[in-house]
Amino acid sequence: MRKIAFITGATSGIGKAIAETLADDFALILCGRRQERLDTLQQALEKKTDVITLCFDVGIKTEVQDAIATLPEPWKKIDALINNAGNAHGRAPLHEGDIDDWEAMIDSNLKGLLYVTRTILPDMVTRNAGDVINISSIAGKEAYENGNVYCATKFGVDALTKSMRQELVTHNIRVMSINPGLVHTEFSSVRFKGDEDKAESVYLGMEPLLAQDIAEVVQFALNRPAHVNLADTTVLARAQASATKVHKNN
Numbered sequence: 001m002r003k004i005a006f007i008t009g010a011t012s013g014i015g016k017a018i019a020e021t022l023a024d025d026f027a028l029i030l031c032g033r034r035q036e037r038l039d040t041l042q043q044a045l046e047k048k049t050d051v052i053t054l055c056f057d058v059g060i061k062t063e064v065q066d067a068i069a070t071l072p073e074p075w076k077k078i079d080a081l082i083n084n085a086g087n088a089h090g091r092a093p094l095h096e097g098d099i100d101d102w103e104a105m106i107d108s109n110l111k112g113l114l115y116v117t118r119t120i121l122p123d124m125v126t127r128n129a130g131d132v133i134n135i136s137s138i139a140g141k142e143a144y145e146n147g148n149v150y151c152a153t154k155f156g157v158d159a160l161t162k163s164m165r166q167e168l169v170t171h172n173i174r175v176m177s178i179n180p181g182l183v184h185t186e187f188s189s190v191r192f193k194g195d196e197d198k199a200e201s202v203y204l205g206m207e208p209l210l211a212q213d214i215a216e217v218v219q220f221a222l223n224r225p226a227h228v229n230l231a232d233t234t235v236l237a238r239a240q241a242s243a244t245k246v247h248k249n250n
Contacts, residue, residue: 002027002049005222006078008058008116009085011037013185014135017211018082021219023048029075031067031085031116033057058085058112059104068119077127080222081120083113084135086153091146102149109153113160121168128172131222134161135214138181138234142243165231174229176221181236182208182246205248206239 004027009015011032019030019041027050032038038053045051052075056063086109089101113134124130139147140154158177165175184203202208214235221230239247 003079005080015084017215021215059107064115179234
């Protein structure tokens with residue numbers, strides 16, 4: 001069997017693009033909350049590689065553990081873990097924030113990454129082999145107005161990645177963070193609760209990144225020679241200079 005990649009949040013956006021790109025090199029374990037989308041993606045990618053799907057919510061510990069426990073024995077030797085699942089909900093100052101939105105972001109962006117990694121990592125440590133890629137965000141490097149809790153979760157991912165890299169260096173495990181800026185996916189639609197006009201306004205007047213751009217960075221990182229660790233990579237559209245500085249044509 002090929003090397004195995006485990007991808008969370010594989011049903012749309014960056015996760016789906018990562019799955020499609022890695023199908024050239026890896027057998028795939030695709031994870032998400034929407035079984036119908038997982039089935040469709042599996043059918044498409046099985047023309048290239050072996051695929052297993054797992055339907056669960058990364059933010060629910062028992063679902064994570066139970067789903068991963070169902071993997072057939074040969075599939076438990078995971079070579080690359082891509083922690084991609086995550087979301088943003090709402091944009092408001094902290095004193096007006098929706099606590100349900102906060103909890104949804106903390107559950108997926110932080111707790112979900114922790115639950116999945118804690119379940120998969122021990123086998124990598126035992127084998128002294130593996131790659132972990134955390135898909136974070138420019139929001140994990142620079143806080144911005146009305147991004148408070150989302151930024152806090154991504155700053156948390158940044159801290160976890162740095163800590164994991166130190167803990168796992170003696171176990172021959174590469175730990176990497178890829179931090180996208182503006183990427184045109186369902187992200188803004190979710191953040192603005194289905195208001196498509198508001199979601200699209202984020203990208204008007206500039207050319208944002210595409211999910212495929214990030215997928216290609218993931219592929220590049222995983223295909224580096226074993227002694228090379230693409231530890232911390234921020235990827236921005238040419239028109240974006242920082243979390244808050246974006247050049248838009250009128």
